[in-house]
Amino acid sequence: xAITSDEFLDVLREVGALKEGHFLLSSGRHSDRYVEKFExxxxxxxxxxxxxxxxxxxxxxxxxxxxxxxxxxILLAFETARxxxxxxxxxxxxxxxxxxRVFRRGFDFRPGMRVLVIDDILTTxxxxxxxxxxxxxxxxxxxxxxxxxxxxxxxVRFEQELxxxxxxDIETWTPGDCPLCRNGLRLIKxxxxxx
Numbered sequence: 541x542a543i544t545s546d547e548f549l550d551v552l553r554e555v556g557a558l559k560e561g562h563f564l565l566s567s568g569r570h571s572d573r574y575v576e577k578f579e580x581x582x583x584x585x586x587x588x589x590x591x592x593x594x595x596x597x598x599x600x601x602x603x604x605x606x607x608x609x610x611x612x613x614i615l616l617a618f619e620t621a622r623x624x625x626x627x628x629x630x631x632x633x634x635x636x637x638x639x640x641r642v643f644r645r646g647f648d649f650r651p652g653m654r655v656l657v658i659d660d661i662l663t664t665x666x667x668x669x670x671x672x673x674x675x676x677x678x679x680x681x682x683x684x685x686x687x688x689x690x691x692x693x694x695x696v697r698f699e700q701e702l703x704x705x706x707x708x709d710i711e712t713w714t715p716g717d718c719p720l721c722r723n724g725l726r727l728i729k730x731x732x733x734x735x
Contacts (some may be wrong), residue, residue: 543589545706545707548705551589551590555583556576556579557576557579557580558574559573560572560574561726562718562721563727563728564727564728565663565730566663567663567664567666568714569713570712570714570718570721572710573710575661575688575689575708576730577612577660577661578731581612587616588619588623590705591623594658594686594705595623595624597703598624598703601654601683601684602654602683603655604650605628605649605653605654606621606655606658607628607629607631608658609632609659609670609671610631610632612659612660613660616659617629620656624656629647629649630643630644630645631670631674641670642674643674649678653679655680655682657686658687659686660689661689662691662696662704663691664696668685672698683700684700684703686702686703686704688705688706689705689707689708690702691707693707
């Protein structure tokens with residue numbers, strides 16, 4: 541059973557995914573709030589319900605394959621593809637510190653395939669843009685983009701339709717402009733430090 545945006549935010553609170561503190565985001569920016577997607581992804585039934593929202597939203601879009609970037613996007617793409625009854629593919633880093641993404645593991649895109657791109661948390665759109673760049677080298681059409689949470693407050697835009705299960709307007713700062721740094725609050729890099 542799919543869930544509404546408000547119900548989804550309640551789930552994130554319930555599982556402890558909405559955190560407060562001083563966080564270093566993967567974009568390099570700082571924030572006082574953080575959505576720890578793995579608190580949700582550790583709960584397969586909750587992740588299944590979230591992916592049901594994507595499957596319902598894009599069920600009439602004639603999707604052939606669901607693509608997700610590493611790491612959280614892979615889990616969400618797999619489950620969404622399972623629910624849609626289609627294939628899944630994964631956009632991984634090319635390696636050696638590159639921001640370029642590539643498709644490995646033997647997946648071949650056929651001409652004209654309709655692709656749904658799924659990711660976890662949208663802040664600056666970096667991982668989604670890298671995934672879209674990788675898809676631009678394939679003979680496919682991107683039918684839409686889905687994210688669990690758009691934390692950009694709707695600022696980040698794409699050429700393709702963007703659907704977010706929930707939206708949060710969470711302010712971020714460059715390290716030089718961060719008021720939390722100025723106040724001496726300990727910086728936490730999620731994924732490496734227990735929050």
